[in-house]
Amino acid sequence: xxxxxxxxxxxxxxxxxxxxxxxxxxxxxxxxxxxxxxxxxxxxxxxxxxxxxxxxxxxxxxxxxxxxxxxxxxxxxxxxxxxxxxxxxxxxxxxxxxxxxxxxxxxxxxxxxxxxxxxxxxxxxxxxxxxxxxxxxxxxxxxxxxxxxxxxxxxxxxxxxxxxxxxxxxxxxxxxxxxxxxxxxxxxxxxxxxxxxxxxxxxxxxxxxxxxxxxxxxxxxxxxxxxxxxxxxxxxxxxxxxxxxxxxxxxxxxxxxxxxxxxxxxxxxxxxxxxxxxxxxxxxxxxxxxxxxxxxxxxxxxxxxxxxxxxxxxxxxxxxxxxxxxxxxxxxxxxxxxxxxxxxxxxxxxxxxxxxxxxxxxxxxxxxxxxxxxxxxxxxxxxxxxxxxxxxxxxxxxxxxxxxxxxxxxxxxxxxxxxxxxxxxxxxxxxxxxxxxxxxxxxxxxxxxxxxxxxxxxxxxxxxxxxxxxxxxxxxxxxxxxxxxxxxxxxxxxxxxxxxxxxxxx
Amino acid sequence: xxxxxxxxxxxxxxxxxxxxxxxxxxxxxxxxxxxxxxxxxxxxxxxxxxxxxxxxxxxxxxxxxxxxxxxxxxxxxxxxxxxxxxxxxxxxxxxxxxxxxxxxxxxxxxxxxxxxxxxxxxxxxxxxxxxxxxxxxxxxxxxxxxxxxxxxxxxxxxxxxxxxxxxxxxxxxxxxxxxxxxxxxxxxxxxxxxxxxxxxxxxxxxxxxxxxxxxxxxxxxxxxxxxxxxxxxxxxxxxxxxxxxxxxxxxxxxxxxxxxxxxxxxxxxxxxxxxxxxxxxxxxxxxxxxxxxxxxxxxxxxxxxxxxxxxxxxxxxxxxxxxxxxxxxxxxxxxxxxxxxxxxxxxxxxxxxxxxxxxxxxxxxxxxxxxxxxxxxxxxxxxxxxxxxxxxxxxxxxxxxxxxxxxxxxxxxxxxxxxxxxxx
Numbered sequence: 070x071x072x073x074x075x076x077x078x079x080x081x082x083x084x085x086x087x088x089x090x091x092x093x094x095x096x097x098x099x100x101x102x103x104x105x106x107x108x109x110x111x112x113x114x115x116x117x118x119x120x121x122x123x124x125x126x127x128x129x130x131x132x133x134x135x136x137x138x139x140x141x142x143x144x145x146x147x148x149x150x151x152x153x154x155x156x157x158x159x160x161x162x163x164x165x166x167x168x169x170x171x172x173x174x175x176x177x178x179x180x181x182x183x184x185x186x187x188x189x190x191x192x193x194x195x196x197x198x199x200x201x202x203x204x205x206x207x208x209x210x211x212x213x214x215x216x217x218x219x220x221x222x223x224x225x226x227x228x229x230x231x232x233x234x235x236x237x238x239x240x241x242x243x244x245x246x247x248x249x250x251x252x253x254x255x256x257x258x259x260x261x262x263x264x265x266x267x268x269x270x271x272x273x274x275x276x277x278x279x280x281x282x283x284x285x286x287x288x289x290x291x292x293x294x295x296x297x298x299x300x301x302x303x304x305x306x307x308x309x310x311x312x313x314x315x316x317x318x319x320x321x322x323x324x325x326x327x328x329x330x331x332x333x334x335x336x337x338x339x340x341x342x343x344x345x346x347x348x349x350x351x352x353x354x355x356x357x358x359x360x361x362x363x364x365x366x367x368x369x370x371x372x373x374x375x376x377x378x379x380x381x382x383x384x385x386x387x388x389x390x391x392x393x394x395x396x397x398x399x400x401x402x403x404x405x406x407x408x409x410x411x412x413x414x415x416x417x418x419x420x421x422x423x424x425x426x427x428x429x430x431x432x433x434x435x436x437x438x439x440x441x442x443x444x445x446x447x448x449x450x451x452x453x454x455x456x457x458x459x460x461x462x463x464x465x466x467x468x469x470x471x472x473x474x475x476x477x478x479x480x481x482x483x484x485x486x487x488x489x490x491x492x493x494x495x496x497x498x499x500x501x502x503x504x505x506x507x508x509x510x511x512x513x514x515x516x517x518x519x520x521x522x523x524x525x526x527x528x529x530x531x532x533x534x535x536x537x538x539x540x541x542x543x544x545x546x547x548x549x550x551x552x553x554x555x556x557x558x559x560x561x562x563x564x565x566x567x568x569x570x571x572x573x574x575x
Numbered sequence: 576x577x578x579x580x581x582x583x584x585x586x587x588x589x590x591x592x593x594x595x596x597x598x599x600x601x602x603x604x605x606x607x608x609x610x611x612x613x614x615x616x617x618x619x620x621x622x623x624x625x626x627x628x629x630x631x632x633x634x635x636x637x638x639x640x641x642x643x644x645x646x647x648x649x650x651x652x653x654x655x656x657x658x659x660x661x662x663x664x665x666x667x668x669x670x671x672x673x674x675x676x677x678x679x680x681x682x683x684x685x686x687x688x689x690x691x692x693x694x695x696x697x698x699x700x701x702x703x704x705x706x707x708x709x710x711x712x713x714x715x716x717x718x719x720x721x722x723x724x725x726x727x728x729x730x731x732x733x734x735x736x737x738x739x740x741x742x743x744x745x746x747x748x749x750x751x752x753x754x755x756x757x758x759x760x761x762x763x764x765x766x767x768x769x770x771x772x773x774x775x776x777x778x779x780x781x782x783x784x785x786x787x788x789x790x791x792x793x794x795x796x797x798x799x800x801x802x803x804x805x806x807x808x809x810x811x812x813x814x815x816x817x818x819x820x821x822x823x824x825x826x827x828x829x830x831x832x833x834x835x836x837x838x839x840x841x842x843x844x845x846x847x848x849x850x851x852x853x854x855x856x857x858x859x860x861x862x863x864x865x866x867x868x869x870x871x872x873x874x875x876x877x878x879x880x881x882x883x884x885x886x887x888x889x890x891x892x893x894x895x896x897x898x899x900x901x902x903x904x905x906x907x908x909x910x911x912x913x914x915x916x917x918x919x920x921x922x923x924x925x926x927x928x929x930x931x932x933x934x935x936x937x938x939x940x941x942x943x944x945x946x947x948x949x950x951x952x953x954x955x956x957x958x959x960x961x962x963x964x965x966x967x968x969x970x971x972x973x974x975x976x977x978x979x980x981x982x983x984x985x986x987x988x989x990x991x992x993x994x995x996x997x998x999x
Contacts, residue, residue, distance in 0.1 A: 458643060459636040471677070476684040483680065487673035494669045498646075498662060506650040506658045 080143055087142035087149045087201075089135050090128040090157055091194045094164075097124025098190035105183030113183070118172050118521075121186035125165035125193070132157045145265060146204040151550030155401055156200030156331045162528075163324040163408055164193040169525035170316040170416045177424050177516075178314065180225055189320065192218035196328035205254040205264040208332055212250065212296070215325050216243050223313040223321070226426070235312025242305045243295065250292025256285035270340050283344050289336050290348060296329035298322075299386055300355035303379045307363070310375035315422050315429075318371060319415030322378045323408040330385060330404055338393045338555055349390045350482060356383025357489040364496045368431050370418055373496055374411070377455060380493055381407055387479070387486050388470045393555045395473035398547035402469050405543060406462030406536045410454040413529030417448040420522055421515065428513050434500060436509030444518060445504045447526050452497040454533045457490050462536030469544070576633075580981030581762055581832060582626040584974060585755055588839045589626070591963070592751045593619045596744035598956040599847050603743060603854050604652065611652060615744060618644040622752050626759065631679045632689040634764075635672070638720075638756065642668055645745065645753060653740040660733075660740035667733040671723030678716030681709060682768075695768055699988065714772035717764050718780075724757030725813050727780075728787040738806035739859070743850025746802070750809050751843035755835045758816045762831070762985065766820065770988040777821040781904075784821065785914050787814030792921030796928070801852070801859045804929055805845045808885065811918055812838045818915055819900035823989050827903020828982040829975055834896030836974065837967060841885040841893060844960035848878050851953055855946050861929060866938035871948045875934045877957050882930050884964040886923040892967035 085092065101117050101124075108116065136154040141147065167189055175185065195214030202208045220243060224236025258264050260282040261272040273282055295302040310318045337345060360380030367373035385407070388400035421437075421444070422429050438445040454461030457468075467490060474483045518526075536543060578586065596615060604611045621644065624637030642665060650661030683689055685704060686697045697703050723730045734754075738746050766773050791811030798804040812834060819831030851874065853859055868875040884891035887898075897919055905912030938944050949957070967974060 453643065459639050464639075468676075468680075472680045472683060475677070475680040480677075480681070483677055484674075487677045488670070491666075491670035491673040495662070495666055498665055502650060502658050502662060505647065506661065 083138055083140070084142035084147075086134055086138045087140070087147055088198070089131040090161060091197055093128040093131050094124060094161070094190045094194045094197070097121065097127070098187045098194070100124075101183060101187040101190070105187075110181065114175060115172070117183055117186050118168060118175070121190055122165060122168045124190055125161055125168055128193070128197075129158070129161045129165060132161065141203075145267075146207045147198075147201050148203045149201060150553040151546065152331070152334075152397075152401075152554045153201035155546060155550055156327060156404075157197050159327050159405055159408055160193055160196045160200065160324050163320065163327070163412060164189055166412055166416070166525045166528055167316055167320040167324075169521045169528075170319065170412075170419060172521040173519045174314065174316050174419050178226065178426075179424075180227075180314070185222070185225060188218040188222050192222070192320070193324065196324050199328040200331035202332075203266045203335070205257065205266065205269075209247070209251055209254060212247060212292075212329075212332070215328060216247060216296070219317075219321050219325055222317045223309055225314050225317065226312075229312065229425075231312035232314070233312075235309045238305055239309045239313075246292045246295030246302065248292075249288050249295075253285045253288030253290075253292060256281055256288060260285055266335055266339050273340065273342065278342055278344070283342055286336065286340060286342050286345050287348060290333070290345065290352075293329045293333045293336070294352060297326045297333070297382045297385070298356075298375075298379050299352050299382045300359045300379060301352070303356065303359065303382075306379055307367075307372045307375040310378075311369060311371050315371065315415055315419030315426065318374075319412045319419065322374070322415070323412050326378075326382070327404040327408060330400060333389065334397055334400060335554075337389050338397055341393075346390060349386055350479075353383050353386035353390060354482060354485050356380065356386060357486060358383075361489050361493045361496075364493070367496070370429050370431060370434070370500065373431075373500075374414060374418070377493070377496070378411065380489065381411075381455075384467060384470055384486060384490070387474050387482055390479055390482060391470075391473040391477040394551060395469075395476055397551040397554060398544065399466075399469040399473040401547040401550065402536075402540070402544055403466040406454070406466035406533070409529050409532035409536065410451045410461070410463055413526060413533065414448060414451040414455065416522060416525050416529065417444060417451070420444070420518060423514065423516065431499065431503050432510070433513050434503040435507040435513075436504070437513075437515070438505035440509065440513075441515040444515070447530060448504070449501055450530055450533060452500055454537065456494045456497045460534065460537045462533045462540075464537055465540040466536070469540075576627050577629040578627055579984070580977040580979070581759060581985075583977060584832070584836050585626045585752070585759055586623055588755070588836055589619060589622045589752050591959070592747055592839065592843050595843070595847070595956045595959060596747050598952045599747070599850060600742070600744045601952045602950070603850065607651065611648070611742075611744075614644040614648050615748075618648070618748060622748075622756070625756050629691040630689045631682065631691060631694070631764075635676055635679055638672060638675075638760075639669075641753065641756070645749065648745040649737055649741045652742040652745065655740070656736070657740045660736040663733045664737040667723050667730070671730070672720040674716040675720035678713045681713060681716075691763075691767070698768060710769055710772050711775075714765060714769045714776065717760065717768075718776070721757040721760040721765065722783075724760070725754060725817060726757070726810065727817060728783045728790060728810075728814075731787070731791075731810050734810060735803050735806040738809075738846075739800065739802050743847060743853070746846040746850070747843040750806070750846055751839040754809060754813055755839060758813065758820065758831065758835055761817065762820055762828070766985055773821070774823070774989065777823070781818055781821050781907075781911055784814045784817035785911065787811065788818065788915055788918035789921065792918055792925060796921065796925040799861055801849050801861050801929065801933070802846070803859070804861075804925060805842060805849060808845075808922060808925065809838070809842055811922060812842070812885075815897055815900045815915065815918065818911065819896075819903050822900075822903040822907040822911070823986065824903040824906045825979075825982055825986065826899045826906065828985065829978055830896050830899025830901075830903055832896075832978045832982070833967075833971065833974060834893075834900060837884070837892035837896045837964070840960050840963045840967070841881055844877075844881045844957060844964070845885060847953075847956055847960070848874070848881065851949070856942070861932050863940060864933045864943060865940070866934070866936045867943060867946065868934040869938065870944055870946045873948050873954075877949070877961055878934070879930065880961045881957075881964065882926045884968065886926045887919045890965070890968045892964045892971075895968060895971040 139149045195211045198211035220240040223239050226232035261269045298306045364376035388396045454463035457463045621637050621640040628634035646661045646665040791807045795804045795807035816831045816834050819827040884893050887893040
């Protein structure tokens with residue numbers, strides 16, 4: 070009897086497989102930390118980077134094992150399903166690309182590498198865990214793991230005042246926002262007596278939804294809204310992005326966002342409180358509009374892309390206002406496409422910025438199309454994708470989101486959205502104009518692109534174009550994941566798939 | 576994908592003009608030659624895609640895809656204010672077309688298909704839920720995207736800037752084919768999908784078209800810049816197309832289609848001619864020229880043929896289309912025909928006046944005496960246009976034979992709509 074109890078309380082071997090990527094990432098993170106003081110500072114940079122990269126790749130491969138062991142683990146705290154597998158793939162791939170981008174950046178900026186790579190890996194642990202956790206307290210812990218490493222990473226250019234400002238601002242506002250999230254969890258516990266998302270969902274469905282539960286979800290939305298830089302919680306974004314190291318901005322603007330959106334998807338669609346709908350509607354409309362208007366007048370490319378990421382958070386939130394069947398898969402597709410193009414854009418920016426990040430204004434990009442045609446062409450692909458031009462992932466991402474919104478009869482939100490994406494084209498176009506249609510007025514040195522960065526850019530370009538030409542594979546995956554996530558709602562049809570015209574559902 | 580009498584000739588026009596653009600750019604593009612021709616061919620691909628797509632999604636895809644190469648052609652290879660013109664062109668078209676995207680998404684959400692025929696049949700049989708409430712907005716969504724492209728009167732301001740700054744080949748394709756994307760869209764989608772709304776909205780659209788015809792012509796008359804003059808004349812001619820389309824008569828639609836083709840050939844050739852002068856003198860100002868007929872006799876002859884074709888002289892291509900459009904407009908409402916007919920007079924005035932100032936009289940600027948006449952490549956680019964203008968004017972039946980059945984199909988819902996509206 071006692072033995073049986075012990076067996077039930079001890080984690081099973083399957084439980085460990087279900088968090089295998091997190092375990093591998095942590096181990097490699099620790100190896101990096103331990104090795105760093107033992108190695109010669111100058112020579113160790115490359116080696117540590119390679120260790121970190123192989124950690125990320127091993128974790129990436131282990132997601133495959135994780136995917137073959139779906140189910141709950143660790144006393145119903147972690148759930149492995151299509152949804153969490155998707156975000157694991159995404160977050161770890163982002164981490165790998167960021168590590169590749171950072172190789173050269175570290176050397177040029179003379180930053181010591183040890184903690185840097187370890188923190189990227191630890192951050193990825195938190196973000197990966199966020200997507201598979203179904204227990205609010207565990208989600209909070211994962212959120213903290215990811216946030217704390219990004220606070221530190223934001224301040225990594227130690228000699229720059231701007232970087233310190235960025236880190237401090239991010240930390241102060243970020244901890245304020247996570248406090249909101251924690252308060253939301255506490256209120257939810259008060260309202261339903263549980264912190265498990267499934268149990269909460271059942272408890273809420275059993276009876277009328279109390280005001281307390283609504284306030285709880287609203288508080289959680291505030292906390293997560295901060296993490297994804299949705300208006301009106303977006304004020305921190307431009308300053309933090311401007312000061313933080315460029316590869317880290319690429320990281321911060323994609324991976325934690327994807328993870329926070331994953332949590333938000335679970336909170337919004339699985340807990341499923343309809344009263345939250347208008348909160349999301351307003352936040353989406355505000356994010357799109359404020360983000361785009363803010364970006365119009367920026368001369369610093371990092372700030373410009375910061376505002377653009379606010380706008381993209383807005384487009385993504387549109388999917389949250391739609392029905393779960395189409396909304397979830399559209400949002401998942403959007404996070405993937407957005408990650409590919411934004412990460413790529415920041416990789417180019419970080420290479421181009423050069424030592425001390427001197428060249429980050431729009432003027433510095435003048436004539437880049439002539440002095441460095443390949444780099445300019447790559448950046449152009451990412452920018453066109455951010456605009457949403459056909460043949461790029463950004464187009465299908467917007468397309469699915471807006472078509473989900475139209476299907477849910479959110480006509481006004483769609484109109485605000487498409488109008489915004491029209492206006493948004495202007496500031497991306499400004500960068501393209503600078504690169505191709507202006508002659509450079511001052512000497513901006515463009516160093517040759519090292520192999521690691523080439524590999525990173527190549528990955529991003531391939532992902533962006535793959536999503537723009539063959540979106541169906543990823544879309545099918547997201548739809549399957551949606552079906553697992555909200556199984557009790559009516560059957561999901563693969564209605565968004567492009568080449569299969571479904572007979573008119575009348 | 577599919578082709579009918581409307582799209583077939585537009586594809587022929589595209590493939591006719593693109594090689595000529597290559598010829599005319601042979602000597603005039605000096606740097607980044609490789610990029611120039613890459614962009615030109617991408618543009619051609621996208622244009623053919625627009626005209627062959629019967630799938631709304633693909634149509635939008637190619638529609639947007641034409642934007643990038645054209646904006647880059649203007650922005651990289653253009654003249655002084657190229658960046659301003661390229662961005663203006665891009666933003667106008669982009670903002671116009673997102674409304675079309677919203678309308679396409681609505682149709683998809685409520686019919687479950689992007690297929691043109693499926694959607695048309697679903698709408699015609701009244702099987703689309705909530706369609707009556709949304710129809711007007713959908714019509715306007717498509718209309719706005721196309722009206723910007725045509726460009727119809729209040730949305731036309733991007734055109735003169737884009738033309739003046741664009742390189743010659745860019746202008747030729749812009750005027751010759753890109754503008755027709757707008758009128759083709761009106762014909763295919765606004766008439767095809769929303770016959771009833773098209774009927775309802777026709778009066779104010781026709782008034783806009785008439786304003787375009789007359790306003791474009793009057794503004795063209797006072798332009799000191801040759802290329803701007805041709806650009807405004809395009810606004811005027813495209814007004815005829817829209818007038819013909821929204822007259823809903825067999826003659827009007829035949830004429831609209833014919834004007835599209837004729838204008839493609841003759842304005843394309845006019846832009847080539849203007850580009851040839853610019854290459855020699857680096858200016859488009861009419862006052863810089865005068866008496867060019869004596870140093871450049873062959874050039875002057877070809878210019879006259881094309882200018883007369885554009886002005887609508889019988890036996891040349893401009894006349895047939897405009898005559899048919901005006902017939903159609905008369906059948907619809909006499910006053911539209913009368914007002915539209917003045918447009919032909921104006922066009923003769925501005926074109927001939929320009930011709931007189933450029934070619935007749937004494938040579939006023941000494942450097943014009945030594946201008947070289949047409950070179951081999953330029954002849955090869957221009958003669959096909961002149962021959963096409965003549966053949967189209969003499970034997971329009973070769974073209975109308977294919978256009979007419981398509982028009983009959985396009986007009987078939989209107990007989991029913993008209994009887995239903997009279998019955999009310």
